[in-house]
Every structure is written in C-alpha cells, then in structure tokens.
Amino acid sequence: MNASTLFGLCAAALVGVGLYGLIVNPQPLRKILAFNLIGCGVFLLFGAIARRGAAVGMGGDPVPQALLITGIVVAFSATALAVALVLRLFDETGSVTLASDAPAKAQADPPDA
Amino acid sequence: MTLALAVDISLTLLVLAVAGWIIAVRDTFAAVIGFVAYGLLLALIWVRLAAPDVALTEAAIGGGLTGALLIGAAGRLRKTEAATRAEYPGVLIRTLAAILAVTVAAALAVGVLALPDPAPTLAPAAVASLATTGVGNPVTAVLLAFRSMDTLLEAIVVLLALLGVWSLAPDRAWGGYPGPRHHADPDGILAYLARFLPPIGIIVGLYIFWIGADLPGGKFQGATILAAMWLLVIEAGLADTPPISRTWLRVLLVIGPLVFIAIGFAGSITAGAVLAYPEGYAKPLIVAIEIALMPTLVLTLALLVAGTPQRMPPQ
Numbered sequence: 001m002n003a004s005t006l007f008g009l010c011a012a013a014l015v016g017v018g019l020y021g022l023i024v025n026p027q028p029l030r031k032i033l034a035f036n037l038i039g040c041g042v043f044l045l046f047g048a049i050a051r052r053g054a055a056v057g058m059g060g061d062p063v064p065q066a067l068l069i070t071g072i073v074v075a076f077s078a079t080a081l082a083v084a085l086v087l088r089l090f091d092e093t094g095s096v097t098l099a100s101d102a103p104a105k106a107q108a109d110p111p112d113a
Numbered sequence: 114m115t116l117a118l119a120v121d122i123s124l125t126l127l128v129l130a131v132a133g134w135i136i137a138v139r140d141t142f143a144a145v146i147g148f149v150a151y152g153l154l155l156a157l158i159w160v161r162l163a164a165p166d167v168a169l170t171e172a173a174i175g176g177g178l179t180g181a182l183l184i185g186a187a188g189r190l191r192k193t194e195a196a197t198r199a200e201y202p203g204v205l206i207r208t209l210a211a212i213l214a215v216t217v218a219a220a221l222a223v224g225v226l227a228l229p230d231p232a233p234t235l236a237p238a239a240v241a242s243l244a245t246t247g248v249g250n251p252v253t254a255v256l257l258a259f260r261s262m263d264t265l266l267e268a269i270v271v272l273l274a275l276l277g278v279w280s281l282a283p284d285r286a287w288g289g290y291p292g293p294r295h296h297a298d299p300d301g302i303l304a305y306l307a308r309f310l311p312p313i314g315i316i317v318g319l320y321i322f323w324i325g326a327d328l329p330g331g332k333f334q335g336a337t338i339l340a341a342m343w344l345l346v347i348e349a350g351l352a353d354t355p356p357i358s359r360t361w362l363r364v365l366l367v368i369g370p371l372v373f374i375a376i377g378f379a380g381s382i383t384a385g386a387v388l389a390y391p392e393g394y395a396k397p398l399i400v401a402i403e404i405a406l407m408p409t410l411v412l413t414l415a416l417l418v419a420g421t422p423q424r425m426p427p428q
Contacts, residue, residue, distance in 0.1 A: 003121050003161055008225035010125040010158075014132055016218025021136035023210040026200035029141055029190055033148055033183065037132055040155055040175065043167075045221065051162045053234030058251065059163025063235040066255035068167045070267045073333055076174045076182075077274035080417035083186045084278040088421060091283075096193045099200050 008048035014041030028086045028096050032079060039075045043068055121161055128154045141194060145183040152176025165329035166252045169321070173337035174414075181344065182418045247396030249327030256331070257399045261388045265377065268370045268406060271413050275366070279357055282422040288358035291419040295350045307349030314342040322407060326396075332403045336410035343415050354419045362412065369409030373402050 018037030025031060046064050053061030090096050131154060135147040152175040159168035202210075239251045239259065246258045256264050282289070297303045322335025346352045355362050376398055377388040384391045390398050 001118075003117070005225060006118075006121050006125055007158055007162060008228075009222050010128060012218045012221035012225060013129055015221055016214040017129070017132045017136055019217055020210050020214035023213070024202055024207055025136070026202070027141060027190075027194065027197045029183070029186055030136075030144060033135055033144055036148065036179065037135060037151075040151070044155065044158065045225070047159060047162050047164055047167060048225070049228065049232070050164065052228065052232035053236055054163065055234045055236040056240050058236045058240065061234045061236045062239045062251035062255050063260065065164045065167055066252045066260060067263065068164070069170045069252070069256065069331070069333055070263050072167070072170045072174050074267055074270055076179055076414075077271045077417055079179055080182055080420075081274045081277045083182055084281050084421050087186060087189060088281045090190060090193065095196055096190060097197055097200065 004048040004051040007051075008045055011041045011044035011048060014038070014044065017041075026098065028089075028098060029083070032082050032086070035082075036075065036079060039071075043071055043075075046071075124154065124158055124161065128158065139198075141190070142184070142187045145180065145187045148183060149176050149180035152180065166250070166325075166331065166334075169329060169331075169334040170337075173334050173341075177341060178337055178414060178418055181341075185418070185420070245392075245395060246390075246399065248399060250325060250329065250331075252329075253325050253331055253399075257402060258390065258395060261373075261377070265370065265373050265388070268373060268409065271410070271417075272366060272370060275413050275417055278417060278421055286422045286424060288356060289422040290356050290424045291354045291416055291422050292347075293423060294353060295348050297348070297350045299350075304349045304351065307346045307351050311342040311346060314338055314345075318342065322403070325403075326400070332406055332410060336407055337414055339407075339411045340415035340418070343411070344418055347415075347419065354416070357416075357422050365408045365412055367409070369402075369406035372405035376402055 015038050018034045018039075018041060021034030021037065022031055025034060046068055047060075050060040050064035050068070053064070055061075086096055128151065131147055131151045135144045135151060138144050138147065153172060155175060156168045156172035159165070159171055236251075239255060242259070243249070243251055243254055246254045248254050248257075279291075318335045318338035320335075321330040321338060322332050323330075325331030325335065343352075347354055357363075380389040380391070381387045383394075
C-alpha cells in the first residue's frame, strides 16, 4: 500500500468520525469542531488524489494543492463566522442550546407577560 | 516494511486517535486542544504527501488561528456545558448516526481504492506554462495566474465572513472595538513573549510571503504569521484592536480585492481576457497583487479571530 492510498483511507475514516460527532454531540461548539474534522478529511482525500498526480519531477499535482490552500482559508473564515454566531446566541439568551423545545418556551412567555 | 511506510502508518493511527478523542472527550476545552494537535499532525501528513505549501497553511491556519479562535470561544462558553450535556441523544439516534458514519466512510474508502490508474494530472500543463508567469513555485502560479479567479473570490469570501462577524454586533457596540480588552501581568511571561516574539515573527512572516514566488510559502501563510504576532500583542494587553469604524482600517480591508479586480479587468484590455496578464508583465503584476492583498489578509484574519465588536467607540 502506498502513502496516497493509506492517507486516502485515513481521510475516509476522518469524515466518518466527524459525521458521527456532528450528529451526536449537542453542543454547537463541538458541532463546529466535528464539522472541521469532516472538512479536514475532505481536504486530505483531495490531497491524496493530488499526490497520485505526481509527474514531471513534481511531488504532486499543483492545481489541487493550490485549491486546498484556498479551501483551508475559506474553512477558517466560515468557522470564525459560526463561532461568532454561537457567541452572539450566548450573549442574547445566556445558553447555547439547539434543542427545539427551548425556543418554544421562550416564545410562549411573552403573551403571558 | 520500509521506514517511510512505518512513519505513515503511525501518523495515520495518531491522527485517527486524536480525531476520536476530539469527538469523545467530555470537556470542550480539551477537545479544542486536541484540535490544535490534530492540525499539526495533519501538517506532517501534508509534508508526507509532498505538499509543503499546504502543510504551512494547515499548521498556520488549521491548527494555529482556528485553535486560537476556538480556545477563546470555549473559555467563554464553559458555563453552558453542563446544561447542554443533558441534551445528549439516546441510544437509537447514536446507533443510527454510527451506521450512517460507517456507511459514508466505507463509500469513500471504496472510492479511494477504485481511483483510476494512471491518475489524471495537470502537473505537466502547469510546469509547461510556468515560464510565462515568471514565478518558480507552481502552486503560486496556479493561485495567481492559472486559477486566479479562485483566489480573487477567496479574498472576497474572507472579507464577507468578516462583515458577517461584524454585523452580529449589538447596536450599542456598532463601530466599536472587536473582542474584550485584554489585560495581562505587565511583567509576566505573556507580556514578555509579546515583546520578544513579534520582531522575529514579522521577519519570518515577510520572508515566507516573499519566498512564496519560488519556494513553498506565500501570502496566506505569511499573512497568518503576521496576524498571529498582532493577536499576541493584543492578547498580552500591550495594544487594543482598532474600532471597526476607522477609515484607514476599512481602506486597508478592501484595497487587496480592489487592486486584484482592477488588474484583472485591465487584463481584458491589455491581454485580451479578464484576469490575464500581458506578456512579460506577469511577474510584476502578480507581485503587485500579492503586496496589495497582504495587509488585507493580515487584518481580516486577525479581526476574524478577535470577533464581534463589543465595546463602545470613544466619544
């Protein structure tokens, strides 16, 4: 087994681990972390494919490598926006729950007041 | 088994173990620390995959900046952890999630094993046209010549993310300072590092930026190092974030994409296509775009970590 196949399989497993965490963990920050695990798995899969494109003395195909750099920067900015949303939710409500019954309670309160 | 394969297998097992730890550990703060380690391990894998440019980006942004951002958020959200832990789903949901995760991973694994041989590659095409750009690093040539549309849109996406973060500010803090005002012991180790490291970090950052034309490196990696140095000074309480209403700040934030767009459209007149460079002028134009993008990227990346404006602007 060569390095690109090994890391390609590793990437597939990372996507699986991240997907499980994304669904199961109720905390928004942990969901963001899990989503980043999936993202890194996708990047790694792409990188393994780039490595297979090694030719003319280059270690890998430079086109996917350049797109990976773009992808990592965009993933960071999306993460920053998601974290800012969670922190704003915390500032507004004092909790970060995503449970569907919690907002319903909050909506039921104003008519009584 | 060769030594290289042994290293690769150990790296794979280590990364998978850290990923499992990030998902399974109870304490969010511990999970974030695990994520920083995960980013650095992935950077090692990028080196093993012969992608040093990606390795630098992953270590600087994937591990470093994302880690700093998440550590700050985990610290602020610590109080909410006990409450949300009660919402952990039951056995049925967890089993279904595990089945779905294994299915997706298995499908991807089958895809990896069924990849075509010989693999399609654009490396010969990139190398053949490298001389027309005047840069020596094929990845930089792809980023700023062959696929410069991606890089232009990326610079705009990063800016849009910052606008999104800013627009979450409460009305009273609009135009104010992003993030909390940091205070640290003026004689402590953090303040010492914030005085000692930036001169070194700035030189390393500028070097990585400049060398990117010919060797692994580039503006994203260099800008991240410069942003990290600025954030270090801010976290040590030696400086404050600028209020987002400052004109100089807004000018520097848009100058990179504006120069990129201007040179891109000038190409439609001088070279016959948008984002094309006239023959012989590719290298100076690429350098001009990179220099214009540099302050934009440094400020945007640092301010994305600093977060939403929280404090009133000075009256």
